[in-house]
Amino acid sequence: MNYKKGKQTKQFIIQQASHLFNTRGYAASSISDVMYVTGLKKGGIYNHFESKEELSIAAFEYSTQVLGEYYQSVTTTEKGCANKLFALANAIEAVAEGRLSPGGCPLMNAAIESDDGDPVLKDRVHLAMGRLLERVRLILRQGIQDGEVRGELDLEYVATVFIATLEGALMLSKLYGNTEHMKRAVRHVKNFINTEVCIMS
């Protein structure tokens, strides 16, 4: 096989599988489903991945990388703690609207699916969710340095409230097929930031 073409095929399989797994679920999707969405034969898939598990992990990592890069880009262009957190909230709202990631937030979907059953995937979700929570704390630590946030603020508390509220609302918005719940959650999170977090700016 041509090396470059093989690499492109592998990447194509990962992308298609990530959409499939994030929409239908990891355990509920079969290699036949991956064959269907890629248009490849079984051998064409196993040529690149030893098992469905290996493909699942690659697909999950791809999903979270795409989201992570988007979150990074929208927060770095903003100035100040509150604006960066607002941009991150808006970016999670964009996920609820079906932009960026078909099937909703890949972290939450994989978290719900793996928390009782798939220890390898669960470990990866663990790490990816840790990076998202740390993204919030990093913005807050910079805010403390810049004198926008009180030094004694409980960063773990703020990160949990921020992510839990938005991810929970994402689930509700996906369930009801509209963005009303997400809009309310974003409004609450922004109010929380303005009244309890970035209160020195």
Added chain:
Amino acid sequence: MNYKKGKQTKQFIIQQASHLFNTRGYAASSISDVMYVTGLKKGGIYNHFESKEELSIAAFEYSTQVLGEYYQSVTTTEKGCANKLFALANAIEAVAEGRLSPGGCPLMNAAIESDDGDPVLKDRVHLAMGRLLERVRLILRQGIQDGEVRGELDLEYVATVFIATLEGALMLSKLYGNTEHMKRAVRHVKNFINTEVCIMS
């Protein structure tokens, strides 16, 4: 078959299946898995349910009924809007701690699983989540009648923030295998109720 014994067997299958589906997922669990957790043969299951789909719906309804009755009992024994909402928050925290419902919140688990794939289950989740949100709004409406809550409060907004924050934290707590996230979310929700919702008591 003895009618009473048949009814008991059916109920037993529903209970065991509800734990299985809530832990492993609906689509990812097979009738063989149901046979394993019930110790019954295939015919013994299909004697009571025409299909896995019929059993799935019965199991989901059973899970949400158990939770609904628990939420009802803990809130009706409390006096006043804030105390009732605190009791509901504590009850959702109990779900995160694995009490009441193995596998976490059956509403959120089924919501995440069905939102892209299973329209029949999704309709049921829709209704059950609607009842949970309405439970919050009912407490608030009583609070308005009793002069504890401002009449112009946006009840939809409060219900969304309350449920989204706690369900999102439940997902985080399940993922990390501890109740830290849930404790922070409960703290935030209680603070929200005290400072923005039940402020006239």
